[in-house]
Amino acid sequence: MNDYQQFIVNIKKKTGIDLAQYKEAQMKRRLTSLYEKRGFKSFQEFFQAMETDQNLFHEFLDRMTINVSEFYRNAKRWEVLEQRILPKLFERNRRLKVWSAACSTGEEPYTLAMILSKFMPLSQVSVLATDLDENAISRAKIGIYPERSLQEVPDEVKKKFFTKEGIYYKIDEQVKGAVTFKKHNLLADPFETNYDLIVCRNVLIYFTEEAKQSLYHKFNQALRPGGILFVGSTEQIFNPLSYGFETEDTFFYRKVE
Known part of the structure; x- marks a missing residue:
């Protein structure tokens, strides 16, 4: 060895x-x-x-x-989520079960919470955010970010949900309250079920093909029929049907019913 x-x-x-x-x-x-x-x-x-x-x-x-993250990363995709994907999900279920998998230092689940707050009061928003790295989770819970993490945040969102403290930005306590952080190993730990939306972006590219295929199957089993998997901009699934998905939009996959 x-x-x-x-x-x-x-x-x-x-x-x-x-x-x-x-x-x-x-x-x-x-x-x-x-x-x-x-x-x-x-x-x-x-x-x-x-x-x-x-x-x-x-x-x-x-x-x-690989903790490289920012709010509204690839902003056009978040627009698709807000304008096309979420309205359809809300038609089926008013209380969505949402998971941000491999959430790193929190930018992604907080982005999700801010977008969901356009559909319901923040007090009713609930996002599970998981990551392998306890250090990243600890930093996510603090909720203080450098300016570079906010490059793609719309101005009105920045004004509403962030407070500038020196060279850093602190996220609103209500947004923090909408997200629950837990340690979770995607490759080894069991998944909960009945999710309406799973967001897992910019992490699958680091896994082997075998690990990726296994995860697509596990994500499919974790979603309700009609639920959506949202992946990163370099992680297109080329044969979604073999994992029980149909393409809903670019980088969005719907569990076949």
């Missing part, structure tokens, strides 16, 4: 995360640059240091889970 393979085994024991399900060349390169920057010479040395250094462990999780 080589240095990286042993590292995979150690990480799975420590965290339950299976690095073998991620594309090896990409992940290895990303983690090697991190441990070299921190002065380690091997994955073994790096792992031993992580055992005692919580900050280093969080840095590893950050690097591994």
Whole structure:
């Protein structure tokens, strides 16, 4: 067993995360640059240091889970969600069950909550947001973001839901109250069911084909008939029917009824 393979085994024991399900060349390169920057010479040395250094462990999780996020990322897709997808879902059910999977530092589920608030009072909005990285979830709960995270936020939304504090923006407490954060491993943990909408964007590209196919099936089973899966702009599903989906719009897939 080589240095990286042993590292995979150690990480799975420590965290339950299976690095073998991620594309090896990409992940290895990303983690090697991190441990070299921190002065380690091997994955073994790096792992031993992580055992005692919580900050280093969080840095590893950050690097591994690719926390690149912003509000209203690919804004045109969120417009489609608001104008075409949600009205149809609300016709079927006034209290939608919504899941933001692999939510990173919270920009996506908070965007969802703000959009849903156009259809109902924020006090009635409920979004489940999950991620593997507890550090990212902790930051999401704080709800303070740099300006670059708000580049695509419409001005009226920024005025309504954000307060400027120095060079950062703090999100409204009511929006925070509409989102429940939990730790969840997409590749290993069971999924709840009867969702009307699942949003999982810009994470599947990091998984192997086998892991991706398994997730499409699991997402399908987690949705109600007619429920929608919303994926990222590089994650088009080319054979949706084989997973029980029909294309509703670009990057939106409806569970076949």
